[in-house]
Structures are given as structure tokens and as C-alpha cells.
Amino acid sequence: MIIFKKTRYFGGIGLLFLLIAVFPANIYLYQSAEAQEILNISKSGAFIRLFFQAPLIILAYWHAKEETSYKFDIISSVIFFPTIIYFLTLSN
Numbered sequence: 001m002i003i004f005k006k007t008r009y010f011g012g013i014g015l016l017f018l019l020i021a022v023f024p025a026n027i028y029l030y031q032s033a034e035a036q037e038i039l040n041i042s043k044s045g046a047f048i049r050l051f052f053q054a055p056l057i058i059l060a061y062w063h064a065k066e067e068t069s070y071k072f073d074i075i076s077s078v079i080f081f082p083t084i085i086y087f088l089t090l091s092n
Helices: 008-031 033-039 043-051 053-064 070-089
Strands: none
Touching: 008 033, 008 043, 008 053, 033 043, 043 053, 053 070
């Protein structure tokens, strides 16, 4: 939905709510050794994952807004690349 201009607002808001809703699962992953073992992730990896939730929420909000400030556009653009690179490295 964020690809098309007519539905971008609703897609961005939907992603925003989804990311907020799954945040407790990331907290549980950090706290639970059993969940870490099932997903094959270390406790430090689960901890780092907590901090990547914020850039994802910011990016979802960025897509939901029709107009943003230049500074917000720059910040969103800068956090996009490290976030994507981090998640691409998870599959290895």
C-alpha cells in the first residue's frame, strides 16, 4: 500500500501499528532463552533487534506523511540504509 500515492497514508499507518504491536514479541525474544534457541539468535542479537524497531517505526511514519520537513526527510533517508543492511545480514 505504500507504493501507491492514494493508499500510502493508510499503508504507513498500518505498518506503524503493526510495528508497535509486534514490539512486545521482540522484548519476549530478548528475555526468553527458549525463543532465542528456536529462532537461532543470541541474547545480544535479540537486544540489538530491539533498537532497530525505532527506525522502522520512523520509516513507517515517514511514508504515512504527505509532507515532511527537509530535516525529517534527511534523517529518514540516513536511517534507512543501516536498517536495511542489518536486516539483510540476518538471513546469512
